[in-house]
Amino acid sequence: MADVRILEIKQSVFADNDRQAEELRRELKEKGVFLLNLMSSPGSGKTTTLMRTIEAIGEKVRIGVMEADIDSDVDARTIAKSGAKVIQLHTGGMCHLDAAMTRQGLEGLETGDVELAILENVGNLVCPAEFDTGACKNAMILSVPEGDDKPLKYPLMFSICDVVLINKIDVLPYFDFDMEKCVKNIHMRNPEAKVIPICAKTGEGIDKWADWLMEQRKIWRG
């Protein structure tokens, strides 16, 4: 298998991350690159969901993926199989990406022909929520085995996400997970959040997620 490119991200020195993020968003708008920031706990299924997303809309928009991890390149190798443009970002131990780090990633990805750039953030429900990456939309995945109470414990993450994908619904019969309660907990944190149950493994619900994503990009392009 071909090697994937690995970029060692430098820790950024900007104190004013919010301004850096706004600046990046403005530049992306000019270039016509829609940036999605995808977050979740470790092992919630970010990479598998991205594979399904590329399958669903990869022929309609040119997709570029940034896989952020502290170490390893297993996720970028997986995405590379889809044929999508991909780069592995190593965060040097950092638990999140900020706007300046995301900018380094986008430069490494070489977004010239990319219409939809997706950042798979570090697996973490706490720190990534605290840093605006400059993305146009924030998405998160909560998987069924993690439990329906997570919005109670990680309020900020749920409050900053435009969409919450509830993944691994194929294993609902084996876990004590109350879908109705979960949606209620999410909306307590964020009444505006769109909630989409999916199964990245089987593809269930991916059409709804892909439709939402394409619609958001359309609205953003104006």
Next chain:
Amino acid sequence: MADVRILEIKQSVFADNDRQAEELRRELKEKGVFLLNLMSSPGSGKTTTLMRTIEAIGEKVRIGVMEADIDSDVDARTIAKSGAKVIQLHTGGMCHLDAAMTRQGLEGLETGDVELAILENVGNLVCPAEFDTGACKNAMILSVPEGDDKPLKYPLMFSICDVVLINKIDVLPYFDFDMEKCVKNIHMRNPEAKVIPICAKTGEGIDKWADWLMEQRKIWRG
């Protein structure tokens, strides 16, 4: 249901966390309190595992539990049902606990008669690994739905833990999880790590974990 005590932890001001941790460990030794630091991703089953642990050894040693979360008191309420001493710690948005924060928690718990204190750290595979809490031993849980590749992506967490519990083995048939590969990945990061497969839901393997914990406390007491 009786209310549980909630302690708002103050962010600590000590730059020299390693020295604070050594100092706390020395004091705990003097008081005969064995402190275990339990870490994992969100939703890996820390609280359910603690309930089983209290069931298994709660009559042999007096247990006190500190439940750290950014918000909510759902975990402390669960532990309170076991009859064990418990306090909910709110970290004020912080993604981890350091030694000074752990000290505040222990003071809040009032460890006078406690022989085994357990800190359920914030659900996060990155940041908690970077801060010595002053614990005598570090334990972590990796659950089957998270995947066997996690030691590749979160190297520090696996390298600092004395024991790794692989939880939710009851759902092994429904996930692509290779136990042999997982143990190999763990030992690549930490050849000394003890690995114990468990199912906190059914109680499988909890005896081995309880034996390990009691043995470690015995060795520590000398």
